[in-house]
Amino acid sequence: MDPSSLAVHIAHIAEKYVVEATGSAEHPLGPEDVALERPKKAEFGDWATSVAMKLAKPLGQSPREIAEVLATRLAHIDGVSSVDIAGPGFLNITLDKAALGETARHIVHKGEQYGRSDALVGETINLEFVSANPTGPLHIGHTRWAALGDSLARVLRAAGAEVTSEFYINDAGSQMDLFGESVLARALGRDLPKDGYPGDYVEQLGATALAEYPTLAEMTADEALMCCRECAYREQLAAIRRSLELFNVHFDVWFSERQLHVVSTPEGTSLVDQSVDRLREGGHVFDHEGAVWVRTTDFGDDKDRVIRRANGVYTYFAADAAYYLSKKDRGFEKKIYLLGADHHGYVHRLKALAGAAGDDPEHHIEILIGQLVSVNGEKLSKRRGNIVELDELREWLGTDALRYSLARSPADSPLTLEPDVLLAKTNDNPVFYVQYAHARTHQVGRNADAAGIDGSGFHAGDLVEPSEAELLTALADYPRVVAQAAELREPHRVARYLEDLAGSYHRWYDACRVTPKGDEPIESVHHSRRVLNDATGQVLANGVQLLGVSAPERM
Structure with a gap:
């Protein structure tokens, strides 16, 4: 049971x-x-x-x-x-031991579906994470959110929710012009503008832009800037996509902020324009000293927010409003935002925005704030000089070790990666410990195949040893752990469960034999243990898949 x-x-x-x-x-x-x-x-x-x-x-x-x-x-x-x-x-x-023993056969029968449930069936969720500016490589902070966000999406889907993972491309605003000016300067061999983007990658983007537009030096300043900005934007966004795919992170939607500012109606209005009108219809917009305000204090914000300044220029809050309404219009009942440690100030304003949009701030929107992550002993990036990049971390530590270690701690706790531990092939390395347990189940299975033990003689009542009861109880707990991880938005619960399960398996492996010694006869208990062994391997594989980590069959 x-x-x-x-x-x-x-x-x-x-x-x-x-x-x-x-x-x-x-x-x-x-x-x-x-x-x-x-x-x-x-x-x-x-x-x-x-x-x-x-x-x-x-x-x-x-x-x-x-x-x-x-x-x-x-x-x-x-x-x-x-x-x-x-x-x-x-x-x-x-x-009852026999009833508990049936868990093993049930898991083998369910296979990859074991652990999946309908706990969140009917929930339609938009999960936004990473959402970096396309002006440079992804760094260590983005890396943590990439691992956590993708793992959370997998866990939510395993619990039956319909999830759309979304990357919000911050491709509007002055930072894009400054990025384009930096690339143009490098393309033409000039000094960077004030506060421009440094780094070898900007040099490379400048060379790419010059190769695509050989007459840059002869263009007008505005034309040259536009060409460099758009070329660099395209190349850098493609690099971000590649970095994430190599990190085993997939996004269903890449939403461009520019979409919010494009005129989309016969009346000549954009989604940002329309968002102000829609919030005003809800009775939460007022005018004061020529500016347009949203009365976010009605929903617990510490102050009301300007959405359009007196000079007619929209604030960042206007784009936030238009984007939230876009998610609502696309049918997402719940919107989950994963934001960095420097975004605490966004929590109240986004919840207030949800309320002003006619939603329940306590139900329709969730904001998860992550803490900083550092690398113990890591040298500074060669290309940026001040940031550790996702690609560097992945090439150094490996996707599995990096993803697992970033997903095994609560998002709101600071995290320090220890490279010496993550590169070690010892039990002190959590991902090695879990993966080794999975590989061991396959080695036991290969040995059992060679001995002619295929599990066909399974009898649940054979599994009565204390270590077997411990292992079976742990296996039976997996669906609950996954459902709870989804409901609490805490994928680290899956990782910690897998480590406990690996420990139970190793103890069982030391206490019970699947294949008999020497000339001892094959009995039903060996077939039963073969099924228990395979069930453990299945749960370990299912669990690491939720974390975006591989399940090697040999190590």
């Missing part, structure tokens, strides 16, 4: 008890109200729940008294071997 099914049974029994105690079914209990945890020690059972303690206060009863009733009823569920009460009212549940 998997924990999701167990939670359904517990919720049903607990709800029935509440109805008996109160005579009312006004507040039904669901599986989401039942918290299941794996006890720290195997002798305490397979699962523990505090549901009796949760019910005690609203019912005005002793948690121990409630636990005694629930324990008796839970013990009669098929697949439950025993239920013990611990402490003030914890319920420790031990599953």
Whole structure:
């Protein structure tokens, strides 16, 4: 029995008890109200729940008294071997070994689909992350968001959500002109403009622009700037796409900020123009001293925001508004933004913007703020002189090590990468530890094939060793972990689970043999263990896939 099914049974029994105690079914209990945890020690059972303690206060009863009733009823569920009460009212549940053993066969049957659920079916999500200016290579900060964002998209899809991953191209504004001026200066052998973009990559872009437009020096200043800006923009955006694809990160949509400013109606208005009118229709726009304002304080912002200055020039907030409304118009119920550590100020204004657009700021928009990441001992970039780039990190540490290490910590915690650890082929390296466990399952499988052990003689009741119960319980927990990671927007939960699972597998490997020694006969237990071995390999493969990491069969 998997924990999701167990939670359904517990919720049903607990709800029935509440109805008996109160005579009312006004507040039904669901599986989401039942918290299941794996006890720290195997002798305490397979699962523990505090549901009796949760019910005690609203019912005005002793948690121990409630636990005694629930324990008796839970013990009669098929697949439950025993239920013990611990402490003030914890319920420790031990599953029937044969029922638990069936988990292995179920996983092998489900294959790549094991762990996927309908927990978030019906949710339509736009997930925006990275969203860098196309004026230079992606750096270490973008790298963390690329790994986290792509992993989150995979986890959300595994939980049944319909997810569109989106890259917002910041290709409008003065920074693009400054980028173009920098490339033009390098193309013509001139000094960079004030605050221009340095680096060898700008030299290379200048050479590319000159090759495409040999008469740059003879053009007018505006024409030359336009040619260099557009050429450099195209080349740099293509480089960003290549970097992300090599990092195993795919975007469904590349949304250009320029689209927001293009005239798109017979009346000569752009999406930015229309956004002001739409917000005004909602009653949240007012005029003051010639400027147009959005009353974002109605939705918890610390101050109202100018959307169009008195001189008629739109602020960045106007583009934010038009972009949010574009997502809404494209049918995305939920919009998730993954922003860097320097974007804390955007949280209130974006939520206020959602409210002004007629959405519920607590439901339709989520903003995740990531913290900084550094590299222990890393030298500065050769090309930029001050930034560690994604391509450099990937070439140095490898996609698997980099993606796994960036995804295994909560987004809101600072992170330091340790190259010596990530390059080591030891158990101290988390990604090596997990991948080695997967490779070991395939080596065990190859040995079993050679011995004629194919799992056809599987019998769930054979898997009774303590290490087998531990491993089976861990495997059964995988769907819950994935669903929880999706609901909480925390893909690091999958990584930490995989490390625990790898540990359980290695302990089982040391304690139990799949192939018999020497001339010992092949028995049903060997077939059963072969299935358990293959089930573990399947879950490890499914898990690392959610993190964008490979599952090697040999190491």
